[in-house]
Amino acid sequence: MYSEIVMDHFRNPRNAGTMENPDGVGQVGNPKCGDIMKIYLKINKNEIIEDVKFETFGCGSAIASSSIATEMIKGKSVHEAVELSNKAVIEALGGLPPVKIHCSVLAEQAVKSALYNYAQKNNKTIKGLENYKPEDDEIHCEH
């Protein structure tokens, strides 16, 4: 059902856990739908993401998507990280079953949400987040 890369990231998740005094935090999803992802960012003054942590409630592919997303943005500048797409996450995972595509979307959104939080707190603008809406009030589960 899952690729070996998905299973590897599920079995040995990279960067799992919390972070003290993060520079940006983002959480997306909700318990009703069965997926929540939370991303913590440590960002230095050169706007480089020095450290990333994630916490995820969800299925195997949700945990794997968060894990690989943290690897993909670690060491990158916030401007590079904002370009992380769900397609890139799927590719890096060696594919996801069609019903699990939403996990990669959540990973992309969680990263954007954390970057948005960083930008808001520091009065910065990140190109690509101008139209970003952090909270979608309506619960709409997708698979």
Add this chain to the structure above:
Amino acid sequence: MSKKLYLDNAATTRVRKEVIEEMSRYFDELYGNPSSQLYELGRKSKEAIEKARKTLADFLNADEKEIYFTAGGTESDNWALKGVAFANLNKGKNHIITTKIEHHAILHTCEYLEKFGIETTYLDVDRYGLIDIEQLKESIRPETMLISVMFANNEIGTIQPIEEIGEIAKEHGILFHVDAVQALGSVKIDVNKQHIDLLSMSAHKIRGPKGIGGMFIRKGTRIDNFIHGGGQERGRRAGTEGVQNIVGFGKAVEIAARDFDHHVERLTVLRNRLIEGIKNNIPDVVLNGHPTRRLPNNVNFSYKYVEGESILLLLDMEGISASSGSACTSGSLDPSHVLLATGLDHGTAHGSIRFTLSEEITEEDIDFTVETMKKIIIKLRAMSPIKNDEDLHKN
């Protein structure tokens, strides 16, 4: 990895050696068509079928003429509902009563029957999965033709007050169908004492082969045929009989009947050990189903703040097979309709795991399962952004 531990016996079971042995003769030695009555090979097949039919009838306290073989539990459920509905079309009877926690073989058939003007009332269940007898009585209309209630639930194991429901159905002259797919071999079934008119069964849940089921139809019950063709099963269910499967079903029932008391007693001890082990070793869990009125092999808990598919994947790595009511494993958007019907919130329902035991399981296996679950839940909770009930009920 250590040994494989199969704890998904409500999904299906391992076929017994004795059953395979008995069946194997009917492939290359006794392969006659039971309809070919003019030579011995055909007659032998027919005899084998009738022997199995007698075994089933005795087990249910029914008459042999009231037992029919089908392709499985799903076909039996379809036959019961569609057969009774079609026999009553244009006769002023267009109402069925069932429950919210039935198998999809019932729920989707009721949905289909709407096309023919058949209305269905779906009874609620309480937090333990039990129906409310008063609601049942209030739901009865002059047009009600059938009450269909499962004997025991496949997900949470709750056993319904079947005899009481049967009495009410009888009083009102309404047919009573029982889906006994999970109950067969684990709960005493007496179609007369329990006033059952139609009963669905399946062989592969009781260590028989897949692809064979049965139906009890009380003599005189008005029900249309479902599979049309030749004259098999007294003209009621056409198609050349799967003789070897019927033989296997018969053997599985024969052993289930012989070992009934021991089976129930032993599994109940194992079940309670697993329930207590999980309750005492893992915090923030919810037992789904009834504490005592439940199948002797069913253990279903929700593990708060974690999700079921992740648990199943980690269990599989330890060699344990189980199942979950999470949406992720059902391919639908919602978690199990059964868990939601018991009033469980979506978040908690996503974290449910069902273990269903067999007599091949030992006490050591149970303790290993508890230990493994404990480790898995600690690992996943450490990774979860949900830390308490407040987080869980946000949104």
